[in-house]
Amino acid sequence: MTEAIQVRGLTKSFGATRALNGLDLSVATGEVHGFLGPNGSGKSTTIRILLGLLRADGGSVELLGGDPWRESAQLHRRLAYVPGDVTMWPNLSGGEAIDLLGRLRGGLDERRRKDLLDRFDLDPTKKGRAYSKGNRQKVAIVAALSSNVELLVLDEPTAGLDPLMEESFREVIRAERQQGRTVLLSSHILAEVEALCQRVSIIRLGKTVETGTLAELRHLTRTSIIAELAGSPNGLAELPSVHNLRVDGSQVSFDVDTAALDESLAALTKVGVRSLVSQPPTLEELFLRHYAAGDGDRG
Template sequence: MTSAIVVSGLHKSYGSTHALDGLDLEVATGEVHGFLGPNGAGKSTTIRVLLGLLRGDAGDVSLLGGDPWHDAAKLHRRLAYVPGDVNLWPNLTGGEVIDLLGRLRGGLDEKKRDELLRRFDLDPTKKGRTYSKGNRQKVALVAALAADVELLILDEPTSGLDPLMEEVFRQCIEEERQRDRTVLLSSHILSEVEALCDRISIIRRGKVVETGTLADLRHLTRTSIQAELAASPNGIAQLPGIHDLDVEGNRVRCEVDTAQLEAVMRQLSASGIKSLVAQPPTLEELFLRHYEDDVPAQDSTEPEAAVR
């Protein structure tokens, strides 16, 4: 398996802010890779380094087998990029911008251009200054998706789209996957990544903290279990990997580390299972687990207030 993008130990600082702190990222050729993280985690900075717009302070970056800083223009002919903030020239129409960007990339699939305009319901005759945020994003998406390139780099491409257009976007990415095109999709919308991506990297404070397929990552998290037993449960609390246990008579609710699931199930069935609801972990939970440290704990200030 070849890799379209390999980043290792990437550092980037702006003054005293350490935006990237030893980031590792690998995107295999032909996969749709989700790049997940909240605002300010370093997603856009990473992408800008990948595009040769920023130069990393330390670390190795390889893009389509080349060095994005030195071979920028040459490599860019093989990729298309949709920025998170799309700004258009006020006096150029959307259609003109799509054509211009396409030509500068070295060509545009005319048939696909027309088809995408129709699917995204975009009027190409409006001037840049009159488009809404969503429509500006559509202009950049049409230009990128109609380009005949190996790699798509999309930085939060749906942040201004309505749910209908988001659905169109998902279909488009699904089609790109079937054509074996590589896609790096940065997003903070979990359902989008969950629906589209083969593999996911979660970035936090300038570092990738988890990477793998959704199935891989699920192993790292918890399954939520609700069971009604024939008798009151026995010895469950002592098992490793049990969290938030709540026992009311014969009813049990708990969170189980997915790796320990088997042992827990065996223990439960020993008491006789009458009904069972098991929910696989959502990406939300996975994500929140990684970020719960970052959410300011509001409770901790209360005792102090009470003292006063």
């Protein structure tokens, strides 16, 4: 599988602030890749470096097989970008902005443009400032998706969209995925990430802390177990994979590293299980663990 984006050991400082601290990111061609991290963790900085708007201090960056700083204009023919913070020209209508960006990208697909305007219920005749935040976001999304490109770079594209539009957005991205388009999707909306992304990278403090498929990541987290046993539990407390063990007579509850589920269940069945409730980790828990400060060393 070829890589659309290949970043290794990326560093970037703004004065004394270190924004990126050895970040790694690899996005395979044809995949929708979730890019997650708490506010200020360096997601937008990474995206700006990928677009050649900022210059990397160190590390290697490859975008669509090229150097995003030196070959930015050539590479940009093959990608489309939705910024996280969309501002519009006050004296240009939304339709004009869409056309301008499309033409600058090397042409836009008229049918898709019309279809997207309908789908997102966007009035293209309003002038820049008359749009609400959500509608400005829609202008940027329509502009990006109207062109036929290999790579979509989306920086929190649905911030400000209503649930209906959010659903439209998911449909469109699913269709893009079917067509083999590569998408880098930075987002805080976990349901969106879960619905769209095959793989995710989680960054914190300018560093990648986790990357993999959602299934792999789930595997790295803990499952909650509540069990009614035949006798008192034996040897559970000694298992390193068991956390937060609580024993109340014959009832036990604990969290267990999902990868090591086997050994804890074996310990339970030795005593005899009357009932068992197992709760798989939610994505929220997964992210909260990585987002919360100081958790990096525990994980």
